[in-house]
Amino acid sequence: DIQMTQSPSSLSASVGDRVTITCRASQSISNYLNWYQQKPGKAPKVLIYTASSLQSGVPSTFSGSGSGTDFTLTISSLQPEDFATYYCQQSYSTPYTFGQGTKLEI
Amino acid sequence: QVQLVQSGAEVKKPGASVKVSCKVSGYTLTELSMHWVRQAPGKGLEWMGGFDPEDGETIYANKFQGRVTMTEDRSTDTAYLELSSLRSEDTAVYYCAKLNCLNGVCYPGDYFDHWGQGTLVTVSS
DSSP states (O other): OOOEEEOOOOEEEOOOOOOEEEEEEESSTOOOOOEEETTTSSSEEEEEEEEEEEOTOOOOTTTEEEEEEEEEEESOOGGGGGGGGEEEOOOOSSSEEOOOEEEOOO | OOOOOOOOOOOETTOOOOOEEEEESOOGGGGGGEEEEEEETOOOEEEEEEEEETTTTTEOOGGGGEEEEEEEETTEEEEEEEEOOOGGGGGGEEEEEEEEOOBBBBBBTOOOOEOOEEEEEEOOO
8 A cells, every 4th residue: 555644744834824744655656646625524625636736716825746756735825714634645546545634723 | 516415423332334325416426436535533534445437346445345335326326335343443434525537437646526524423332
């Protein structure tokens, strides 16, 4: 199975900050990496797919990059509604695997 | 617009089975690749398995092999997850999630674009 490792596990930031979350795969997954946002009590919501494509309706303050084994999610200017938990997920092969999550806190 | 609506919360005793449903609207189930993901309290997301429309087979994560069954009733566009021999570690929110395959063909890079609201399954004696 492909292991996905996110860092950091938690992150404190302020409105207006630029933040970066990293995700590393245990083997090359090309660009088959997706990012999800999850708020408490809610289902995850896709933000970025295939490493750098922005899902329709997602603010352009979110961006993704990377290929192979190393990926990043960047939020260029944090908004109050961005405080949530973020997960990466590889869709290179089954079993699909997720990172352990990064909790973004004020 | 596709919507996935799941059945309500369940409380089960250890050793019992649970069956969670996921009703699809806005699409027919035959057009979809439906998967199940669970999340234990305070923990991350764990993929359990899903349907590959290309070969018509359901793929299960090794961890759940022998205990999990995913089925579909295409007459009602409802997907089901059944998990047996429940233990306390199975306490979790269970989500159905649609993989965004195109025209019934799935590729690497597909992602979960629609999710159900989640069903809490509590296993307790």
